[in-house]
Amino acid sequence: MQNNKEWQAAFFVIEQLEEAGFEAVVVGGAVRDALLDRPVHDVDVATNALPEEVKAVFKRTVDIGIQHGTVLVIVPAAPVEVTTYRTDGEYTDHRRPEAVHFVRSLKEDLQRRDFTMNAIAMRRDGSLVDYYGGQQDIEARVIRAVGEAQVRFAEDALRMLRAVRFSAQLGFSIEETTLQAMQAKAADIAFIAKERLKAELDKLWVGKDVYNGIKKLQESDLAVFLTGDFHAENWRGFCVQNKLFGWAYFALSQGEKWPDVLRSYRLSNKEMAFVKSALAAFHAFESGWTNLDYFTFREEELEAARYFAEFRQLDVPMPQESIQEAQAKLPIRQRQEIVVNGMDLLKWSGQKRGPWVKEALQSMLEAVVSGELQNERQQIKHWIEQTYIHKGENPNN
Numbered sequence: 504m505q506n507n508k509e510w511q512a513a514f515f516v517i518e519q520l521e522e523a524g525f526e527a528v529v530v531g532g533a534v535r536d537a538l539l540d541r542p543v544h545d546v547d548v549a550t551n552a553l554p555e556e557v558k559a560v561f562k563r564t565v566d567i568g569i570q571h572g573t574v575l576v577i578v579p580a581a582p583v584e585v586t587t588y589r590t591d592g593e594y595t596d597h598r599r600p601e602a603v604h605f606v607r608s609l610k611e612d613l614q615r616r617d618f619t620m621n622a623i624a625m626r627r628d629g630s631l632v633d634y635y636g637g638q639q640d641i642e643a644r645v646i647r648a649v650g651e652a653q654v655r656f657a658e659d660a661l662r663m664l665r666a667v668r669f670s671a672q673l674g675f676s677i678e679e680t681t682l683q684a685m686q687a688k689a690a691d692i693a694f695i696a697k698e699r700l701k702a703e704l705d706k707l708w709v710g711k712d713v714y715n716g717i718k719k720l721q722e723s724d725l726a727v728f729l730t731g732d733f734h735a736e737n738w739r740g741f742c743v744q745n746k747l748f749g750w751a752y753f754a755l756s757q758g759e760k761w762p763d764v765l766r767s768y769r770l771s772n773k774e775m776a777f778v779k780s781a782l783a784a785f786h787a788f789e790s791g792w793t794n795l796d797y798f799t800f801r802e803e804e805l806e807a808a809r810y811f812a813e814f815r816q817l818d819v820p821m822p823q824e825s826i827q828e829a830q831a832k833l834p835i836r837q838r839q840e841i842v843v844n845g846m847d848l849l850k851w852s853g854q855k856r857g858p859w860v861k862e863a864l865q866s867m868l869e870a871v872v873s874g875e876l877q878n879e880r881q882q883i884k885h886w887i888e889q890t891y892i893h894k895g896e897n898p899n900n
Contacts, residue, residue, distance in 0.1 A: 538638065704749075
């Protein structure tokens with residue numbers, strides 16, 4: 504569980520700090536996930552050493568957040584983030600403290616954290632420091648705020664959405680007092696930047712129990728203050744590993760207003776393009792995919808659409824072959840493979856440029872992809888002549 508390079512690097516850093524006379528521990532999600540036997544890749548260290556003292560212990564460091572006490576220590580196994588124990592100053596924007604105050608007490612540092620399950624520290628020998636009952640809450644599969652929940656959420660409103668995201672990731676319930684505090688402070692989620700909301704939803708969509716997360720959005724009243732429609736029943740059993748599938752299914756649940764809803768969460772142009780194609784592929788699936796659909800959409804977009812069709816139990820026949828197999832059978836995979844271009848059409852027809860050229864090229868592509876026409880110059884020339892030139896019509900009309 505703690506044998507990967509990230510853990511080895513963290514324990515090495517702790518050992519070096521201890522030899523220099525300081526206290527240091529692993530903190531945060533790494534400890535929680537280790538107790539849950541989940542994969543851990545980010546192993547952060549907290550210490551009573553001040554940032555300058557940390558830098559004096561190690562040869563190579565990078566100031567990645569030194570104003571908040573964080574120094575990146577470069578060691579052979581892996582880089583390690585080391586943060587000085589601290590307490591937070593006043594929160595004025597519902598997100599970040601105006602200032603931080605370095606302290607020498609681990610208990611004070613853990614007290615400022617969001618949930619008890621994230622307020623457990625691990626020493627180098629594997630022993631745990633748990634002042635706030637985090638182990639007990641993990642065993643009970645409960646998310647509970649550290650200290651007074653309304654104070655925690657008033658400090659940082661994003662913590663409420665983190666609670667929801669954790670409920671989806673871990674399948675945990677939210678402790679009643681913590682849930683009531685979320686209901687009382689739900690409107691404060693409006694203070695949080697959309698990019699931060701998106702980052703949490705990115706993780707929610709790939710949780711093992713998305714239904715539980717959406718349900719908690721409703722129960723906490725956060726759904727009232729978030730853009731879009733969140734209906735838990737639409738998500739019962741939903742389980743994917745790609746966040747884009749989650750955004751596409753969320754879009755599917757929004758109806759025609761989905762572009763405005765998703766743009767409000769600051770999705771990138773690339774992400775929006777994926778969602779648009781996945782929805783188009785899904786709607787095409789309802790009438791049965793053709794060769795042109797397998798050609799037009801990328802494998803990942805088709806996979807998303809097929810999952811939605813299966814998830815919604817559409818009353819349509821499911822393809823017996825895989826998407827990869829269907830795409831492998833296509834006569835061509837890209838437009839560039841067509842052996843004829845617009846200049847050929849103009850030469851063969853003797854006509855002027857016009858919209859007819861684009862139309863003819865598209866019709867020719869569809870005929871080749873569907874297998875009605877071989878991708879061979881003479882055959883295509885004959886097809887163009889029959890279809891566009893020898894009809895007794897001017898192609899430009």
